[in-house]
Amino acid sequence: MKKLYILVLSLASVAMACTQAKENNxxxxxxxxxxxxxxxxxxxxxxxxxxxxxxDKGSVGQHHHSTFPTVTRVNSTSYATGSYPKTHGIMGNSLYLPIVDPIKGLNTGDARTMMLADSLTAGKLITSMSVGEVLERSGKGRYAVFSTGSTGQSFLLNHRI
Incomplete structure (x- = not known):
């Protein structure tokens, strides 16, 4: 099943627009x-x-497609970072990180588990910079996530801020 992603602006457009907004007050x-x-x-x-x-009033990604694997939290992290799973490190809706749990995989849908994993991996759970981090470091904008999905999905969309 294809997924619909309504993308108002790409990361590059966001950065450019934030710069223009600051200049125009x-x-x-x-x-x-x-x-x-x-x-x-x-x-x-x-x-x-x-x-x-x-x-009808915004911009729509007409030729978008999911990353592989085509599961929610992998794709969410790809959109949040602009990276493929092999680059951002979230490869499934569950992850095996023996430093966190040597017996079983971790549910990426649980924010507390993802925060613990991020802490135990010295901040390396997600190995790509997110849109939120780019905006924060540039000082040109703020980024917030509102989600009806899992707490883990929200965390993966904005894991540093």
Missing amino acids: SDLKTVVIIVDALRFDYVNEQNTPNIYSLM
């Missing part, structure tokens, strides 16, 4: 909405009027 707000497992053919004016309206 305006408060630019950028919203990125990711709807997991929603197919394009389900979005229309009758069935999903609010999403349809957002798509």
Whole structure:
């Protein structure tokens, strides 16, 4: 099943827009909405009027696709970092990190477990810089995540801030 990701601006556009907003003393707000497992053919004016309206007024990723493996928290981390799983290090909805639990895999959907894993790996759970980190380090913007998914998914979208 294809996933629908409504991307208002790419990372490069966000950085450029934040710079312009600072120069113009305006408060630019950028919203990125990711709807997991929603197919394009389900979005229309009758069935999903609010999403349809957002798509009509914003930018839409017409040729996007999931990373592999095509599971939620791997893809969320890819969008948060702009990196493939082999670069950011989240390879599944569960991970085996013997430093955290030598017996079983860890559920990436649990933020407390992910925070513990990040702490025990000296901050190396996610091995790519996220959009939130780029904005914070540049001093040109702030980044917040609001999610109806798992606490772990929210953490992986903004793990340093």
